[in-house]
Amino acid sequence: MSTSTPSSPPLAESLPASSQGWQKLxxxxxxxxxxxxxxxxxxxLLVAPTLLILELxxxxxxxxxxxxxxxxxxxxxxxxxxIYFQVILRSVLFAIxxxxxxxxxxxxxxxxIAVMAPSRWRNLLLVAFVLPLWTSxxxxxxxxxxxxxxxxxxxxxxSALHLPSxxxxxxxxxxxxxxxxxxxxxxVLILYASLEKLDKRLLEAAxxxxxxxxxxxxxxxxxxxxxxxxxGGLLVFITSLGEFVVPExxxxxxxxxxxxxxxxxxxGATRNWGLGSSFSILMITGVSIAIALLLKYGDxxxxxxx
Amino acid sequence: MSQTVIRDYSVSGTDTRLDVELxxxxxxYDGETAVRxxxxxxxxxxxxxxxxxxxxxxxxxxxxxxxxxxxxxGEVMIRGKSMLGVPPYKRPVNTVFQSYALFGHxxxxxxxxxxxxxxxxxxxxxxxRVGDALQLVKMSDFARRFPAQLSGxxxxxxxxxxxxxxxxxxxxxxEPLGALDLKLRKEMQVELSNLHHELGLTxxxxxxxxxxxxxxxxxxxxxxxxxxxxxxxxxxxxxxxKTAFVADFIGDTNLxxxxxxxxxxxxxxxxxxxxxxIVAKPKTLWNGADSSSSNSSSSNSSSSNLSGSHASEAxxxxxxxxxxxxxxxxxxxxxxxxxxxxxLKHVMYLGTHVSYQVELATGDRIAVLQPNRSSLMDLxxxxxxxxxxxxxxxxxxxx
Numbered sequence: 001m002s003t004s005t006p007s008s009p010p011l012a013e014s015l016p017a018s019s020q021g022w023q024k025l026x027x028x029x030x031x032x033x034x035x036x037x038x039x040x041x042x043x044x045l046l047v048a049p050t051l052l053i054l055e056l057x058x059x060x061x062x063x064x065x066x067x068x069x070x071x072x073x074x075x076x077x078x079x080x081x082x083i084y085f086q087v088i089l090r091s092v093l094f095a096i097x098x099x100x101x102x103x104x105x106x107x108x109x110x111x112x113i114a115v116m117a118p119s120r121w122r123n124l125l126l127v128a129f130v131l132p133l134w135t136s137x138x139x140x141x142x143x144x145x146x147x148x149x150x151x152x153x154x155x156x157x158x159s160a161l162h163l164p165s166x167x168x169x170x171x172x173x174x175x176x177x178x179x180x181x182x183x184x185x186x187x188v189l190i191l192y193a194s195l196e197k198l199d200k201r202l203l204e205a206a207x208x209x210x211x212x213x214x215x216x217x218x219x220x221x222x223x224x225x226x227x228x229x230x231x232g233g234l235l236v237f238i239t240s241l242g243e244f245v246v247p248e249x250x251x252x253x254x255x256x257x258x259x260x261x262x263x264x265x266x267x268g269a270t271r272n273w274g275l276g277s278s279f280s281i282l283m284i285t286g287v288s289i290a291i292a293l294l295l296k297y298g299d300x301x302x303x304x305x306x
Numbered sequence: 307m308s309q310t311v312i313r314d315y316s317v318s319g320t321d322t323r324l325d326v327e328l329x330x331x332x333x334x335y336d337g338e339t340a341v342r343x344x345x346x347x348x349x350x351x352x353x354x355x356x357x358x359x360x361x362x363x364x365x366x367x368x369x370x371x372x373x374x375x376x377x378x379x380g381e382v383m384i385r386g387k388s389m390l391g392v393p394p395y396k397r398p399v400n401t402v403f404q405s406y407a408l409f410g411h412x413x414x415x416x417x418x419x420x421x422x423x424x425x426x427x428x429x430x431x432x433x434x435r436v437g438d439a440l441q442l443v444k445m446s447d448f449a450r451r452f453p454a455q456l457s458g459x460x461x462x463x464x465x466x467x468x469x470x471x472x473x474x475x476x477x478x479x480x481e482p483l484g485a486l487d488l489k490l491r492k493e494m495q496v497e498l499s500n501l502h503h504e505l506g507l508t509x510x511x512x513x514x515x516x517x518x519x520x521x522x523x524x525x526x527x528x529x530x531x532x533x534x535x536x537x538x539x540x541x542x543x544x545x546x547x548k549t550a551f552v553a554d555f556i557g558d559t560n561l562x563x564x565x566x567x568x569x570x571x572x573x574x575x576x577x578x579x580x581x582x583x584i585v586a587k588p589k590t591l592w593n594g595a596d597s598s599s600s601n602s603s604s605s606n607s608s609s610s611n612l613s614g615s616h617a618s619e620a621x622x623x624x625x626x627x628x629x630x631x632x633x634x635x636x637x638x639x640x641x642x643x644x645x646x647x648x649x650l651k652h653v654m655y656l657g658t659h660v661s662y663q664v665e666l667a668t669g670d671r672i673a674v675l676q677p678n679r680s681s682l683m684d685l686x687x688x689x690x691x692x693x694x695x696x697x698x699x700x701x702x703x704x705x
Contacts, residue, residue, distance in 0.1 A: 201405060
């Protein structure tokens with residue numbers, strides 16, 4: 001091995017021994033110096049709490065201020081009670097619904113910006129679309145409340161058009177509307193990154209070979225951008241699964257999600273930290289699996305840029 | 307196998323029926339005119355090339371035939387049917403793209419089968435036709451591979467098979483060999499030519515490579531600046547260019563600018579701007595400014611009204627291989643008419659040929675291409691260059 005690379009050893013030998021040692025030292029210190037600040041941060045604020053929660057989740061019925069009982073899997077068995085299972089199912093359905101809505105709304109927009117809009121307008125259009133992300137999610141939720149409340153702008157508009165008024169606030173539709181609105185920009189950004197990379201000559205080639213625009217879309221555009229579609233879908237799914245503000249403010253009591261359930265266990269009336277921890281671990285596991293899928297099958301570049 | 311069975315009826319018996327017709331076709335992009343009113347007749351079964359420098363509008367022309375662009379004015383017809391407003395997927399043409407544009411998510415087999423699957427062609431027929439197309443381009447062994455796993459030449463073959471499997475009326479080729487290295491390009495030229503003979507299809511190829519166009523085509527249209535300069539067989543284009551641009555673009559030439567001094571029958575006396583007197587006897591008639599006056603008054607043997615308002619400008623073109631280079635002036639008086647003394651300024655050894663640059667007393671530089679027969683001449687040698695008046699073309703200046 002060393003004989004095959006003769007160029008580097010003589011170069012190192014020509015340097016004084018102390019300088020060589022110093023180089024080795026800096027090469028060792030450099031990564032440590034760069035990684036320690038964020039490493040400590042992550043360790044204290046992410047890894048340690050997660051481990052703590054993992055421990056608590058195995059202590060059935062742990063409540064703050066009470067002496068801890070024995071370890072057991074009682075918390076995890078409690079999750080499968082119908083009342084809790086329903087909440088989990090609702091959260092997953094919200095996340096899936098939000099992902100599908102974002103995909104259906106976001107793909108045409110991303111396609112239009114990436115393929116059809118004049119190239120000099122593209123950046124401006126993207127910024128316009130991402131603009132809502134720069135306001136606080138709380139603010140956006142309150143904005144939707146003013147729109148959706150019984151005497152809000154939506155119902156004024158509907159009554160002006162002589163259509164029946166809608167009672168969407170504190171119901172499921174409001175949760176879908178609010179969440180889809182929140183995550184649509186992410187979806188558009190990721191899909192745009194993927195569609196922008198799509199070789200437009202492939203679309204011409206498909207058309208040349210006899211494919212109608214619809215056939216071109218399903219047989220070339222979608223398969224070619226599948227990694228981006230997977231990335232956008234999984235990212236929106238993951239974030240909407242853990243969404244707390246929108247279901248809380250727009251969904252009302254009938255729309256309890258896992259996030260709200262966990263909140264209740266820690267800070268609400270029940271204060272069952274053990275049960276809350278087991279829910280947290282369940283969610284971390286689910287999201288980790290989704291992220292693993294994202295990294296394996298998704299278009300990592302566009303997901304990260306998004 | 308494909309090379310042995312050559313049914314050679316396409317070249318000699320080029321069908322007089324037309325496959326592609328362009329009538330006064332214009333294309334304007336954002337106020338810039340890419341194609342300025344061109345007319346083209348492409349016969350059935352012919353290998354037709356559109357040749358020109360980049361930006362001359364040749365690719366735009368091809369794209370209008372394929373249907374990716376709509377002409378801003380004029381008419382595009384395929385087999386006598388107007389193609390205006392007909393989308394690409396309804397036109398009886400298929401294209402081999404410059405960068406191949408293969409579908410990366412499909413295997414070679416599925417790429418070739420793409421168009422047949424759209425037409426919901428039967429399973430046995432599909433298998434047969436895709437198999438035949440792959441065999442035609444010698445890619446049968448690569449059917450299960452993905453495009454990314456193929457070399458440039460192999461991708462080119464797949465692109466050809468994909469375009470041919472559909473049995474198009476016209477095969478369009480957009481700089482098909484541009485991305486290949488020289489050796490591979492030569493190989494693919496031979497194969498393209500064989501394929502054309504074998505299939506008897508109409509090929510329309512766009513290229514900027516004049517050698518490729520000359521060696522492959524039945525006819526060539528030379529384009530410049532959105533216009534067709536000349537349409538003709540390769541030898542017509544090379545031997546009898548009609549404009550200075552064509553003479554300069556196709557092969558190397560010595561192009562000298564001058565004024566016509568006199569026209570006597572088919573003989574032109576031209577004085578170049580540097581003061582060289584040249585006699586030209588082009589076989590084609592002078593097509594310049596006062597051709598009408600010299601043609602109509604052929605009985606009138608005196609030189610026409612050149613002393614008048616504008617003395618007629620012209621370019622003289624002499625191919626380097628038609629120029630003789632000797633140490634002494636030629637003995638016979640006829641060839642001595644275009645004979646000039648000069649000094650060797652540049653010698654380039656090309657293997658089979660030697661390229662010389664001779665500087666005349668007037669300062670003109672004449673390029674000479676000689677077969678590598680005798681010993682090389684040294685730089686600075688005093689030499690004589692001469693050429694026959696018949697090898698000298700007089701060309702009208704560009705508008």
